[in-house]
Amino acid sequence: MEMPVNAIAPMTGLGNLSGFDEGPETSLPSCDSLTRKQKAALIVRLLAADGVKLPLSDLSEDHQTELTEQVGRLRLVDRETLAAVVEEFCDALEAVGVAFPGGLDGALTLLDGQISPAATSRLRRLAAGKSRADPWERIAGLPTEVLLPVIAEESTEVGAVMLSKLSVGKAAELLGQLPGDKARRVAYAVSLTGNVAPETVLRIGQALAGQLDAQPPKAFDSGPVERVGAILNSAPSATRDSVLQGLEEEDSAFAEEVRKAIFTFANIPARIDPRDIPKILRKVDQARMVTALAAAKGPLEPSREFILSNISQRMAQTLREEIENLGKVKEKDAEEALSEVVAAIREMEAAGEIVLTAEDEE
Structure with missing residues (x-):
């Protein structure tokens, strides 16, 4: 009947029963006779036998070399010594109150977002x-x-x-x-x-x-196109059109990028998935949505019809009746309501609730 062999006791080298390939001793090493480096090698051998992947490459090359040499020199270790080394190792771990990452790289990772970019x-x-x-x-x-x-x-x-x-x-x-x-x-x-x-x-x-x-930290989280686009998104339509016209005269390429970054009520049919319209209506107060739809005339009328055609017929009919009852909307109220709908869509996009598609190039 074959006797099982301990996982850390290889079958090779049985002629030398000492713990190390040094000297003529034939007795197995005791826990007290092992150095700290030899105990470390024993722990590594035990963990490796259990399939644990240790980040040994994080050690210095000198430490990796010494550890490998110790693993290569060890031969047989009895169960009592193994248990004593493991117990000592566990006691040492339990005695640790807090561990620091070590080195500037580890410290920077630990403090990421808590110290200034500079x-x-x-x-x-x-x-x-x-x-x-x-x-x-x-x-x-x-x-x-x-x-x-x-x-x-x-x-x-x-x-x-x-x-x-x-x-x-x-x-x-x-x-x-x-x-x-x-x-x-x-x-x-x-x-x-x-x-x-x-x-x-x-x-x-x-x-x-x-x-x-060595690159200096950026003063702004977003680029100039995104910043100008965000500002113009919240500006009245007359101001937005005037600024875009001026940008077109000064730098047509920059103006084109800003136009792509801007999302207005008029962009809804081209950039909103029809399936997302019900989500948007749930996000916006119904009274404000009615005001925005009532104000959506002329070039904004396609957006109003896009919204009404992508909800249930019953809800669309209800909204149409409320729009008719509301009558003419003051210009200030119209701007505020339209901006509120656009802001809600932007918030939903930022939260990942909807996705704005890229408008097709003409």
Whole structure:
């Protein structure tokens, strides 16, 4: 009858019954005779046998080397010694009151969003030269709008390395936003990265991370197009039309981008999914919706009919009767009601309740 072998006691090396491949001793090691490094190796061996994936790469190369050597030198450990080491290890863990992340990178991650962007940028610059962490992990976590200017300005070779270190989805998104010729050259350069040394990839990552960290923090959360568009969304229609006309004369390209960022009552048929109309009606007070629909005449009439045609016939008939009974709406009340409907749609979009589709280019 075969005896079961403990998971951490390999079948090889049974001729040497000592705990280490050193000296002529034949007795198994006791807990007291093991050093802290040997105990650490024993814990790692035990966890690895249970399939636990340990982040050993976070250790320094010297610590990884020492740990590997200790694992290689250990042979057999009896159950009593194993139990004693595990108990000591658990006692040490339970004695810990709080653990800090260690290093500036970990501290910045812990305090993310709680210190100012300027302080974060300064600390990241300090950490760049000292950190042993993989800079590509930070780069991969940045949004594509931050990475796009970098890959567009860098050499084809650096761009190829960057794409190779990013997730497939993010790399594809970046590649799709590059000019055609640049995208083709970078894509071809990726095929030539097979022999790039890991040290070179690390240095490129460190240089790019330093370049990104050196960028001054933005004073505004959104771009100028979004800010102007948001302001004009809330402005009276006469003001909006006048400003857009002036922008068209000064910078037609910028004016076109602002027009795309603006969402008004007139854009409802082109940008709202018909199935979302009932949701919008539930969001807006019915009296305000009636006022807005009553004011929707002339160029806004298609929006009124779009709304009424995408709800139940009974509700549409009720609204039509209320619109007729309301009569003529004052200009101020009309502007306020129309703006309230647009604001409700914008809030629903921001909350992810509805999606505004892109208006077709003519």
